[in-house]
Amino acid sequence: xxxxxxxxRYLIKTRGQQVTLSCSPISGHRSVSxxxxxxxxxxxxxxxxxxxxxxxxxxxxxxxxxxQFSNSRSEMNVSTLELGDSALYLCASSLDWGNTEAFFGQGxxxxxx
Amino acid sequence: KQEVxxxxxxxxxxxxxxxxxxxxxxxxxxxxxxxxxxxxxxGLTSLLLIQSSQxxxxxxxxxxxxxxxxxxxxxxxxxxxxGDSATYLCAVRxxxGAQKLVFGQGxxxxxxP
Numbered sequence: 104x105x106x107x108x109x110x111x112r113y114l115i116k117t118r119g120q121q122v123t124l125s126c127s128p129i130s131g132h133r134s135v136s137x138x139x140x141x142x143x144x145x146x147x148x149x150x151x152x153x154x155x156x157x158x159x160x161x162x163x164x165x166x167x168x169x170x171q172f173s174n175s176r177s178e179m180n181v182s183t184l185e186l187g188d189s190a191l192y193l194c195a196s197s198l199d200w201g202n203t204e205a206f207f208g209q210g211x212x213x214x215x216x
Numbered sequence: 217k218q219e220v221x222x223x224x225x226x227x228x229x230x231x232x233x234x235x236x237x238x239x240x241x242x243x244x245x246x247x248x249x250x251x252x253x254x255x256x257x258x259g260l261t262s263l264l265l266i267q268s269s270q271x272x273x274x275x276x277x278x279x280x281x282x283x284x285x286x287x288x289x290x291x292x293x294x295x296x297x298x299g300d301s302a303t304y305l306c307a308v309r310x311x312x313g314a315q316k317l318v319f320g321q322g323x324x325x326x327x328x329p
Binding site: 107109136138145146148151159161191193195201202204205206207208209210212 | 247248250252257258259260261262265267305307309316317318319320321322
């Protein structure tokens with residue numbers, strides 16, 4: 104059974120550009136969440152999706168957005184990149200909403216120069 | 217607001233020792249608590265999931281306990297090995313509001329051969 108797949112694994116972008124990250128959850132899982140990990144702030148919640156609906160959003164500016172497709176795959180987009188957006192972006196997949204175990208992908212390492 | 221604290225931030229022990237990692241949380245209204253392992257530059261690997269109604273879970277050399285009333289969890293690693301070296305993170309899943317995982321800052325564990 105395939106795990107959570109995130110693409111690409113590494114990205115280098117220039118300030119002001121935009122980027123799209125992709126996450127394919129475990130087959131049959133309907134919930135996807137995104138987290139940003141930095142050395143200073145640790146793991147911070149970005150947003151969560153269930154059945155194509157954004158259920159909640161973390162405390163990030165509007166430059167961060169996401170969506171979930173009918174096959175549960177999810178994308179997140181960051182527009183007008185800033186140096187501070189450099190981080191490891193992690194996607195978590197869960198079978199259902201609420202009380203379920205979370206499984207993470209390998210992450211996408213974004214570097215903004 | 218849920219806050220999760222992990223002590224110690226770093227731990228170095230010789231191979232073969234048994235050790236305990238600590239996690240505390242401020243709000244007992246949780247669905248579950250998960251322990252994860254993260255190797256440098258990698259994603260999170262789920263180690264153990266404890267439901268709020270459970271007291272402990274075991275997997276191989278790992279044993280995690282949960283005392284929801286006192287807001288504490290411990291991860292016990294028996295007969296440590298160099299391959300156990302990694303950062304260990306605990307996370308709680310809230311019942312109220314966003315069903316996100318709230319993470320501690322992690323304990324960086326080094327097992328010396």
